[in-house]
Amino acid sequence: MKEKFKTSLSGVKKAFLVTLVLLIICGLIYPLVMTGLSQLIFPHQANGSLVKVNGEAIGSELIGQDFTEDYFMKCRPSSVNYNTYTEEAKESGEYAGPASGSNNYAPSNKALVERVQADIDEFLKANPNIKKEDIPTDLLTASGSGLDPHISPKSAEVQLEKLEETTGLSMDTLQKIVDDNTEGKVLGIFGQDRVNVLGVNLQIAKEMGLID
Amino acid sequence: MFQILMTLLIFIIIVIPIGMYMYRIATYQKTFADPVLNRLDNGIFKVCGIDPQNGMGWKKYVLSLVLTNAFMVFVGYIILRIQFLPIFNPNGISGMEESLSFNTIISFMTNTNLQHYAGESGLSYLSQMSVITFMMFTSAASGYAACVAFVRGLAGKDKKNMGNFYVDLVRVTTRILLPLSIIVTLLLVWQGVPQNLSQNVTVKTLEGTMQDIAMGPIAALESIKHIGTNGGGFLGANSSTPLENPTIISNIIELLSMMILPGACVIMFGKMVRDRKSSNNVPNAIKARKSLFGREGRTVFVAMSIIFLIGLFVCYYAEMAGNPALVNAGLSQSMGNMEGKEVRFGVSQSALFTTVTTSFTTGTVNNMHDTLTPLGGMIPLLHMMLNLVFGGKGVGLMNMIMYVILTVFICGLMIGRTPEYLGKKIEGKEMKLTALCIIIHPLLILAFSAIAVATKSGLAGITNEGFHGLSQVLYEYSSSAANNGSGFEGLADNTLFWNITTGLAMFFGRYLSIVIQLAIAGSIMRKQFVNESAGTLRTDTTTFTIALVLIVYIFAGLTFFPVLSLGPVAEHLTLWG
Numbered sequence: 001m002k003e004k005f006k007t008s009l010s011g012v013k014k015a016f017l018v019t020l021v022l023l024i025i026c027g028l029i030y031p032l033v034m035t036g037l038s039q040l041i042f043p044h045q046a047n048g049s050l051v052k053v054n055g056e057a058i059g060s061e062l063i064g065q066d067f068t069e070d071y072f073m074k075c076r077p078s079s080v081n082y083n084t085y086t087e088e089a090k091e092s093g094e095y096a097g098p099a100s101g102s103n104n105y106a107p108s109n110k111a112l113v114e115r116v117q118a119d120i121d122e123f124l125k126a127n128p129n130i131k132k133e134d135i136p137t138d139l140l141t142a143s144g145s146g147l148d149p150h151i152s153p154k155s156a157e158v159q160l161e162k163l164e165e166t167t168g169l170s171m172d173t174l175q176k177i178v179d180d181n182t183e184g185k186v187l188g189i190f191g192q193d194r195v196n197v198l199g200v201n202l203q204i205a206k207e208m209g210l211i212d
Numbered sequence: 213m214f215q216i217l218m219t220l221l222i223f224i225i226i227v228i229p230i231g232m233y234m235y236r237i238a239t240y241q242k243t244f245a246d247p248v249l250n251r252l253d254n255g256i257f258k259v260c261g262i263d264p265q266n267g268m269g270w271k272k273y274v275l276s277l278v279l280t281n282a283f284m285v286f287v288g289y290i291i292l293r294i295q296f297l298p299i300f301n302p303n304g305i306s307g308m309e310e311s312l313s314f315n316t317i318i319s320f321m322t323n324t325n326l327q328h329y330a331g332e333s334g335l336s337y338l339s340q341m342s343v344i345t346f347m348m349f350t351s352a353a354s355g356y357a358a359c360v361a362f363v364r365g366l367a368g369k370d371k372k373n374m375g376n377f378y379v380d381l382v383r384v385t386t387r388i389l390l391p392l393s394i395i396v397t398l399l400l401v402w403q404g405v406p407q408n409l410s411q412n413v414t415v416k417t418l419e420g421t422m423q424d425i426a427m428g429p430i431a432a433l434e435s436i437k438h439i440g441t442n443g444g445g446f447l448g449a450n451s452s453t454p455l456e457n458p459t460i461i462s463n464i465i466e467l468l469s470m471m472i473l474p475g476a477c478v479i480m481f482g483k484m485v486r487d488r489k490s491s492n493n494v495p496n497a498i499k500a501r502k503s504l505f506g507r508e509g510r511t512v513f514v515a516m517s518i519i520f521l522i523g524l525f526v527c528y529y530a531e532m533a534g535n536p537a538l539v540n541a542g543l544s545q546s547m548g549n550m551e552g553k554e555v556r557f558g559v560s561q562s563a564l565f566t567t568v569t570t571s572f573t574t575g576t577v578n579n580m581h582d583t584l585t586p587l588g589g590m591i592p593l594l595h596m597m598l599n600l601v602f603g604g605k606g607v608g609l610m611n612m613i614m615y616v617i618l619t620v621f622i623c624g625l626m627i628g629r630t631p632e633y634l635g636k637k638i639e640g641k642e643m644k645l646t647a648l649c650i651i652i653h654p655l656l657i658l659a660f661s662a663i664a665v666a667t668k669s670g671l672a673g674i675t676n677e678g679f680h681g682l683s684q685v686l687y688e689y690s691s692s693a694a695n696n697g698s699g700f701e702g703l704a705d706n707t708l709f710w711n712i713t714t715g716l717a718m719f720f721g722r723y724l725s726i727v728i729q730l731a732i733a734g735s736i737m738r739k740q741f742v743n744e745s746a747g748t749l750r751t752d753t754t755t756f757t758i759a760l761v762l763i764v765y766i767f768a769g770l771t772f773f774p775v776l777s778l779g780p781v782a783e784h785l786t787l788w789g
Contacts, residue, residue: 010261011276017260018378019283019350022385027346030390031432034397038407038431041398046407048425048455050415057415060425062404062454065417072418076555084423098332098412098424100449102552104582104702106680107535108783112551117541137534137547138555144452144580150555152547190215191460192558205418 051198053211059198064149070126071166071208072201073151073159076138077119079103080146102142116140127162134158150194153182169207177203216528216564219464223471230472231479237387238360238380238480239487249386256382267373270734273361274727276377277354281321284350288317288343292335301336302411308334315711320347322722323355323605325437325444325575325697326688326714328706332426332447337409340446345433349393352440352473352605353384358726359477359606360384365733366613366634367484368741374734388473389439396435396469403465404458407431426455438469441604443575443697451565451578452554463561463578470574474602477609478516482509485634507752508634512612515760519601520571523591528563530588536787552583563588570595573604575697582676582684582700586787589700590780593687596694597772598764599653604695607722610729611653615767617646617732619760620751629749635741642732649728654771656693656717661685661775669709675702679786683779688714693721 038046050057059065064075066084075082079102085095105112119140124132139155156178164171181199185191205211236243257264268276296307308316312328319326320343329335335344357380364374401407406427413425430446434456437443443450451457451466486506534545548559557565562579569576570592581592595601600611617633621643624631631638664670664685673688674681687700692714699705705714750756 011279014260014262014378015276015280016283018256018262018280018381019287021256021259022350022382023284023287023342023346026349026385026390026436027342030349030393031341031345031429034394034432035407035409035429037398038401042401045401045404046431047410048406048408048413048427049404049458050413050425057413058418059415059423062458063423063425065419065423066421067419069419082423083425084417084421086421090422096333098426099330100332100426100447100453101330101701102449102580102583104580104675104700105551106582106676106683106702106783107537107549107551107585108678108680108787109676113537113541116538116543120542132542133544135543137544137550140543141538141551141553143554144552144578144583145449145454145554147449147453147455148554148556149454152555185215186460189218190464191556191561194555201418211418 051202053202058202061196061198062149063147064197067197067201071163072204073156073163073197074139075197076148076151077115077140077142078146078148079142082147100145100147102144102146127158129161130158149196149198151197153178153193153195156182156195156200163204167204167208169204173207174204177207213528213560216524216560219467219564222464223468223475226468227472227475228479231476232483234388234473234476235480235483237383238363238484243387245387245391252386253382256386257379260378262376262378264376264379266376267370268376269372270361270365270374270730270737273374273377274730277358277726278723280377280381281354284347285317285321288320288347289313291343292316292339295336295339300338300341300409302409303336305334305336311708311711312706315715317343318715318718319697320344320442320444321351322695322718323351323440323442324692324695324718324722325442326692326699326718327444327697328711330448331445337428340433341429344444345429345436348433348436348440348442348444349385349389350381352436352442353381353389355605355607356384356388356473356477357381358730359609360480362606362610362613362729362733363481363484365730365737367487368634368636368737368739369487371738374730374737389436392439392469393432393435396439396465397431399465400431400434400462403462404454405431405434405462406455430455434466435469437576438466438574439473441470441474441572441574443569445576449580451576452580454554457578460556460561463557463565466576467565467568470572470576471568471602474572474604474606474608475513477606478509478513478602479506481512481609482506485509511752511757511760512609512616515757515764516600516602516612518761519598519764520567523571523595523601524564524567527567527588527591528560530585530591531559531563533585535585549583549585549588552580554579566592567595569698570696571601571603573599573608573694573696575691577698580701581687581698582702586680586683586780586784589683589687590776592698593683593690593780594768594772594776596690596696597654597657598768599694600764607695607725611725614646614649614729615764616751616760617642618650619756619763620749622763623749623756623759627749629747632742632748633751635744636736636739637742641735645728645732645735649725649732650767652724652728653693653721656721657686657689658775660689660713660717663713664689664709667709669707673704673707673710675704679779679783682775683783686775686779689717692717695722
């Protein structure tokens with residue numbers, strides 16, 4: 001009996017020690033060493049791929065923004081407004097800190113249809129020359145993360161006519177800006193063609209002389 | 213479509229060498245990394261007082277697994293409760309509430325990674341590292357250890373010794389999970405996944421507003437999240453966020469990371485049971501060495517692949533068809549159903565990711581499953597209900613073997629032969645345990661779903677009206693019982709009711725199955741080998757593979773068809789009707 005108790009006690013001890021050792025290796029040493037290595041080898045990426053203008057970060061290459069000015073290209077709808085907010089919204093508690101996600105509307109949810117309907121109306125009002133059926137699918141559907149930095153090349157194209165008017169830039173310049181910020185498929189096979197909206201708007205702002 | 217096939221091709225190419233490597237680890241053979249890792253392992257064994265030569269029977273093996281997991285739960289729970297302390301907590305996150313801590317800790321220990329919190333606001337960096345990342349390693353290692361022991365039992369080289377749990381746990385961690393995670397972490401950081409300990413960054417945008425950008429040790433968690441088929445994201449929206457999954461290359465790396473080890477497990481299984489034959493029958497040994505899979509492994513691999521591919525194509529075509537409700541509203545669906553999906557992935561990579569994450573029971577998502585079309589969303593639901601299409605961390609293999617045993621039994625009855633598998637007789641005791649094991653999973657899903665739709669607190673979680681509401685409930689419990697962890701995330705699930713019930717489903721789904729499966733292996737292990745004769749039903753033939761697939765579908769149909777027709781099927785008919 002005593003022997004049995006002793007062996008089971010040593011079993012408990014082993015289980016406890018293994019827990020601690022693995023906690024230290026996998027839960028502390030591993031992530032901290034990886035942080036060090038990443039900071040050393042890929043400092044730009046490891047710190048969020050920030051986009052800087054005159055040394056000040058204005059966003060991240062990876063994340064879209066909620067652009068509202070009419071001389072900027074628009075991103076897709078986002079349930080978290082891309083975590084962009086105003087001072088007032090933060091003070092009033094309307095903005096409660098960074099989040100991500102979508103509204104999770106089922107395809108059969110009426111709220112989804114209502115939102116899309118409202119966005120179509122708004123878009124057609126702002127872009128009177130565009131026909132309803134020419135609006136690309138991605139532009140008026142919300143991304144899963146609420147942070148999608150991209151729109152499809154077609155979604156960029158339908159916005160150009162309006163931008164030509166509001167920015168005062170020529171169609172050629174705008175087209176070139178879009179081309180500069182379009183990424184293709186990897187090896188021509190994997191992924192989708194896409195346009196980085198922040199990149200486009202940054203160049204628009206430069207061309208318009210809003211920033212230097 | 214082409215890119216889906218190319219991704220799968222890469223998978224097939226790399227799964228074979230990794231399977232060979234895992235086989236070597238499981239059978240204590242020499243590998244190239246031994247000079248370094250032997251020292252590390254021996255150091256760990258010494259500190260913990262583990263004698264690597266000391267084998268365990270199935271009962272002791274299970275007991276050690278449960279006991280170690282219990283300690284991990286205990287330590288993790290404490291850290292979650294005290295995470296408000298200023299240790300690696302630059303964003304000033306407060307401590308986690310009890311029922312949510314309970315749910316979270318069960319969720320990560322059982323390799324489920326169901327998340328009722330959002331990482332941005334719910335966890336400090338200390339918790340992300342020493343609870344979440346830590347448990348991602350150990351829960352995966354526990355699962356693989358159980359699987360290796362299970363296969364040792366089936367292969368039956370030894371009558372009693374299933375191996376030593378602690379040795380398996382440590383070796384799987386240091387030789388498979390850690391090295392792979394280090395490589396994948398660096399690849400992900402290269403693609404843009406942040407890895408730092410800084411506070412969230414607030415920038416001033418071009419329009420003069422502010423934007424918060426989440427930071428943290430994301431990449432180190434991201435890699436083991438997929439390699440260990442865990443699936444719990446650093447951020448709320450998981451791998452759909454560009455911070456966790458910035459490019460198509462990172463997406464493919466994450467896909468392959470979660471497919472590789474479950475696939476490799478099957479290859480390991482094939483080789484381990486083949487060893488049995490070659491040691492019995494020497495002249496065949498040379499011939500057998502040439503086959504990559506081992507014939508029994510091939511049966512299982514092919515059966516899993518068939519079910520996987522059927523699901524993938526249904527999901528892809530359902531998503532490409534788009535949402536008729538939006539067509540009526542006037543929005544073109546030429547790109548497919550893009551609500552809840554990212555532009556950089558499109559429908560192809562999203563459908564692939566969805567099918568993979570539920571087949572390999574990872575639970576990471578690169579698009580929102582709640583927003584999938586009804587049939588597109590039924591596939592992930594169905595694959596979690598099956599819980600054997602590759603499956604996570606070895607557990608899927610064990611579940612598939614349950615169905616193999618069942619198929620052997622049913623086919624045996626049909627043609628009047630004694631059911632045998634891998635040279636051992638399958639008798640009453642094994643069949644009872646197998647039946648029990650197969651019943652637990654649907655019982656957990658259906659019983660809890662019934663409770664949820666019958667109670668107020670359950671119904672309160674539903675956020676999409678109509679048939680889809682039932683799908684949300686079903687999905688949550690299927691995901692819990694299958695230890696998957698993805699969700700129809702619309703469900704308002706951070707309430708006492710949902711935290712407790714899903715916690716229980718995860719707990720029973722994990723441990724009951726493992727205990728029963730190891731009991732079966734332990735029982736088979738002790739039996740005498742019977743000689744193969746003309747009367748033996750061969751389990752390495754095409755006919756058997758087809759029978760296996762059919763039996764899986766028939767059982768799933770009998771169990772889940774009624775509830776699926778009330779959920780996704782009814783929603784599909786109303787949308788398209």
